Every structure is written in C-alpha cells, then in structure tokens.
Amino acid sequence: MRYYQIFIAITIGFIFGIVLTFNNYQTFSYSRIMLAYTRNSIEKVLVQIPTCTPDDGARQSALLHTLLQWSQFAQEHNIRYWIAYKTLLGYAQRDGLLPNALDVDILAMAQDTSRLAELRTLNFSSDYELKVHPQWFIVEKTRRSYFDEEGIDFVGPNARFVNRKDHVHINIWPMQTTTTRLSDEEFIEKVLKSVPTCESDDRDRQRYLLHGLQAWSQLAEKYNIQYWISYGTLVGFTQRGGLLPHDLDTDIMILFNDTRKLVEVSKLNFSSTYEIKVQPQWEIAEETKRSYFRKDGINFVAPNARFIHLKTRYHVDIFPAYDFNPIHANKSTEMKQSENLTIYDINYNWLSYPRSWTYPLKTCYFSEIKLLCPAEPKQLVATIYGVSSLTKSDRKCANGSWVRNP
Numbered sequence: 573m574r575y576y577q578i579f580i581a582i583t584i585g586f587i588f589g590i591v592l593t594f595n596n597y598q599t600f601s602y603s604r605i606m607l608a609y610t611r612n613s614i615e616k617v618l619v620q621i622p623t624c625t626p627d628d629g630a631r632q633s634a635l636l637h638t639l640l641q642w643s644q645f646a647q648e649h650n651i652r653y654w655i656a657y658k659t660l661l662g663y664a665q666r667d668g669l670l671p672n673a674l675d676v677d678i679l680a681m682a683q684d685t686s687r688l689a690e691l692r693t694l695n696f697s698s699d700y701e702l703k704v705h706p707q708w709f710i711v712e713k714t715r716r717s718y719f720d721e722e723g724i725d726f727v728g729p730n731a732r733f734v735n736r737k738d739h740v741h742i743n744i745w746p747m748q749t750t751t752t753r754l755s756d757e758e759f760i761e762k763v764l765k766s767v768p769t770c771e772s773d774d775r776d777r778q779r780y781l782l783h784g785l786q787a788w789s790q791l792a793e794k795y796n797i798q799y800w801i802s803y804g805t806l807v808g809f810t811q812r813g814g815l816l817p818h819d820l821d822t823d824i825m826i827l828f829n830d831t832r833k834l835v836e837v838s839k840l841n842f843s844s845t846y847e848i849k850v851q852p853q854w855e856i857a858e859e860t861k862r863s864y865f866r867k868d869g870i871n872f873v874a875p876n877a878r879f880i881h882l883k884t885r886y887h888v889d890i891f892p893a894y895d896f897n898p899i900h901a902n903k904s905t906e907m908k909q910s911e912n913l914t915i916y917d918i919n920y921n922w923l924s925y926p927r928s929w930t931y932p933l934k935t936c937y938f939s940e941i942k943l944l945c946p947a948e949p950k951q952l953v954a955t956i957y958g959v960s961s962l963t964k965s966d967r968k969c970a971n972g973s974w975v976r977n978p
Contacts, residue, residue, distance in 0.1 A: 614640065622671045632669060634738035639676050641700050642733045642742050649691055653680040656745060675741055682746035685709075685730045686765050692731075704731040707813045707940070709766055711748060715937045717813050721963040756786060763939045768817045770969035778815060780886040785822050786941050787846055788879050788888050795837050799824045800933055800946045802891060802915075803956070810953050810962055814939030818967040818974040821889055825915065828857075828892040831876045838877075850877040857898035859920055874920060891916065893930070898922060917956060925955055 614636045623629050646653055655663060657677035662670035669676075680688075685708045692702035703723060707716045708730040716727040726732060731744040760782050767778050785805075792799055801809060803823035808816040815822075826834075831854045838848035849869055853862040854876040862873040872878060872889070879888040894914045913930055917923040929948040936945035946952055953961055968977040 617668070621669055624671065628671065630738070631674070631740065632671070634735055634740045635669060635673060635676055638700070638733065638735040638738070638740055638742060641697070641735075642676075642678075645696065645700075645733070649687075651680065651687065651691075652684060653678045653744070655679075675743055677743045677745060679745050679747045680730070682708075682711075682730065682748050685744075685746065688731050688744070689766070699735065699737045701734050701736060702731060703734055705729070706766065707937075708746070709762055710937060710940050711746075715940075719813070756783070759940070760786070763814070763941070767815055767939070768969070770817065770974050771972060774817065777820070777886065778817065780881055780884050781819065781822055782815060782939055782941065784846070784879065784881055784886055784888050785938065785943065787843070788824070789941060789943050791837070791842065791846075791879070792944075795833065797826065797833055797837070798830060798933065798944070799826045799890070800930060800944045801825075801936075801938060802946075802952075803889075805938070806946070806949055807953055807957060807961055809936065809938050809945065810949050811965060813937070816965065816967075818965075821887055823889045823891060825891045825893050826876070828876070828894045828898075831855075831890075831892065834877045834890065845882060847880050847882055848877055849880060851875065854892070857892075857894065859916070874916060895927070923956065925952065 614633060617636065618629065618633055621632050623632070645651075655677065656679040658670060658673060659677045662668055662673065685704065688702055689704045689708070692704050705716065705724055705726065706719055706722075710716050713727045718725060718727060726743075728745070729743040730746045733742040733744065735741060760779060763782060764775065764778060769775050769778070791797070801823065802825040804816060804819055804821075805823045808814055808819065831850065834848055835850050838850050851862060851870060851873065852865055852868075853873075856862050859874040864871055864873060869880075874891065875889040876892045877890040879890065881887065892915075895910055896914075897910065898914055911927055912924040913927050914922055914924045929951050930946040932947055933944045934947060936943055936949075938945075950962055964977065966977055967974045969975075
C-alpha cells in the first residue's frame with residue numbers, strides 16, 4: 573500500500589508539475605520554493621534534512637545552492653522547466669530534497685535546448701556553467717557520443733548546470749512533444765541548429781553538404797556500396813560528432829576494387845539532383861600519373877569518384893583504399909589481400925595502417941545522419957593529422973572569417 577501511495581503521489585506531482593509549467597508557475601512550483609531560500613537561508617532549511625554520512629551536509633548544501641542559482645538563472649532568461657525524477661520524488665515525499673540525493677533532475681522542452689546552447693556562452697558566473705550535449709538534437713541517447721575532452725561525460729540529459737566549485741550538477745532532461753517524422757529538409761534544418769557559422773555563406777554550404785551526405789547514404793544502402801567516412805569528415809566526427817562548420821566538402825573512402833560498382837551506378841538514372849563522376853583512370857593507383865578530363869567534368873585526380881550536386885556542384889569526394897601494396901599495383905603477385913590498408917596521407921604520399929582500424933565497419937550518426945564509420949576513428953585521425961586533431965580544429969572564426977588556428 574505504501575508503494576502504491578508513493579506511485580500515486582509521484583504521478584499526481586508529475587502531472588501537476590507539467591500543468592504548472594504551462595501556466596506560468598502559478599502556485600507551489602519548485603522554483604518558487606527555491607526563491608524563498610533567498611529570504612530564509614539555506615542553512616536554516618538544511619536543519620530539516622536528515623544526514624547519515626559526514627559528507628551529507630556539504631553535498632545537500634551544494635545542491636540547494638546550485639538549484640537556487642539555476643532558478644534565478646532560469647527566471648532571468650525565461651527558461652521553462654519543472655522538476656523531475658528523484659527530485660520530484662523528494663517533492664512528493666517531503667516537499668524538498670531527498671537526503672541521499674547526489675544530483676538534481678529537471679525537465680525542459682527539447683526544442684528549448686537551442687536556447688541553452690546560446691546561453692552557455694555567457695560569462696554569467698565564475699562558479700557555475702552550462703554544459704550542453706553537442707548531439708542534443710539526437711533523440712535516442714544510444715546514438716549519442718561522449719565528448720570527454722569537453723567535459724561532456726553524459727549522454728542522457730540534453731544539458732547540465734554545473735557547480736564547478738562543489739562538483740555537483742543539475743541534469744536537464746529533454747521532454748519530447750512529438751514523434752512525427754520530419755521531411756529530409758526539416759531534418760537537415762534541425763541538424764543545422766547545432767552547427768556554428770562564421771561567414772555569410774556558411775549556412776547554405778553546410779546545408780548542401782549535409783544533404784549530399786544524406787543522399788549518398790541512401791544511395792549506398794540501395795546499391796550495397798561499402799564505404800566509410802574519412803579525412804576531414806572523420807575529423808569532424810571525432811571532434812564534434814558531425815560536420816566541421818568550415819568544411820568545403822565531405823570525404824568518404826571505398827576499397828579500390830569497389831570503384832567498379834560506382835562505374836555501373838553512374839550509368840543509371842538514379843537521381844535528378846545528383847550525379848556520380850568516376851575518374852576514367854581510377855585503376856591507376858598513383859594520382860600523379862592520372863590526368864584531368866575537364867571537358868567531361870572530371871576536374872580531380874586523387875579521388876576515384878565524386879558524388880556531385882548537379883546545381884551547386886558541392887560534392888562528396890570518394891577516395892580509394894588499397895588492400896594491396898599500390899606501389900606494385902601492376903604486379904599480379906602483389907594483388908593479394910594485405911593485413912594493412914594503404915591510403916593517401918595529407919600530402920598524397922602512401923600511408924599504411926592496420927586493417928583492423930577500418931574493419932569491421934560500424935554504423936555511426938554524423939550530424940544525426942546514419943553513415944558508416946571505421947572501427948577505430950580516433951586512431952585514424954591521430955595517425956593522419958596528429959593527436960591534437962582529435963580535439964583541436966585547424967580553423968577558427970575571427971572577424972567574420974575562418975582563419976587558420978595555429
């Protein structure tokens with residue numbers, strides 16, 4: 573009976589909390605209670621909260637101070653929220669903090685996270701900060717990644733309000749309002765909200781690049797083309813889970829022999845928006861021995877092919893990976909599978925690495941677009957670009973332009 577009563581109390585409290593949220597917090601909202609602590613000191617309130625271990629009092633005090641700071645911050649910036657989960661259980665059981673609480677939980681509308689992303693850049697406090705998950709727009713937490721270098725050691729909440737001094741936090745969980753499937757255009761517009769801009773034409777370029785990757789993913793799945801993201805696109809995935817905001821194109825890789833599939837698909841009327849251009853000399857391993865065929869729209873030599881938007885000419889570069897030694901590509905004795913894969917490095921010299929860094933390929937979500945990634949993306953990025961490229965971008969925004977980041 574006791575558990576049943578608690579369940580009813582929680583359910584009523586939860587519904588009551590939602591009602592209060594959308595009625596401008598008319599009565600008994602937790603934020604009002606917290607604001608009352610400015611008149612009645614938190615120290616006096618703490619007397620009413622039981623302790624068990626020597627650390628309880630300090631932790632409880634830190635949590636209440638953090639919640640007070642959050643309530644003031646939310647009120648100042650007109651952020652809609654309500655208490656949730658164990659924090660709501662504490663409210664239902666004892667009108668306040670559970671004595672053993674390690675953190676505080678609140679809910680906010682998922683679409684309001686974009687507002688939190690804007691506010692996190694404000695220098696609003698030396699003791700508190702907002703951490704917003706870079707992939708907050710991805711609904712399923714299993715499809716999100718950790719970003720430990722940025723202090724994002726969570727995937728469930730959309731954000732955290734962190735007390736730097738006392739090392740406690742408020743989890744800000746998303747409330748989804750709809751499960752309606754977005755159109756491709758709506759989907760990309762949603763994704764773009766998390767991609768920064770610097771120059772005036774950034775957004776259009778980013779939009780076309782993401783549309784191109786999405787279209788490529790669908791084409792590759794339809795025609796069973798095995799590939800994986802590579803080069804700058806893989807850097808973007810390891811740094812921020814998606815598109816580098818300054819990128820001019822996107823990069824994928826296929827096994828050298830799979831270029832034959834692209835030749836066949838390029839002959840099909842597969843799209844009115846995109847085309848595949850295959851380098852006529854793709855069977856020549858060294859790019860320095862290939863030629864341009866500009867009259868045929870082949871203004872590239874290193875990629876084996878390009879997936880190109882017919883109108884804008886933004887493209888996906890499709891580079892070859894060799895599972896044999898390309899230096900001896902014309903020697904049949906060398907045409908057997910190697911334990912390594914060989915690709916171009918950033919200076920178009922040959923670079924060999926363990927095959928296990930690529931295979932088995934795994935499904936990944938790049939700016940929420942379902943793609944295929946190599947098995948060890950960080951190993952590849954560190955080997956091709958250096959360890960610093962795992963966390964540091966080579967470009968930064970300065971005075972409305974992307975400039976080199978030394």
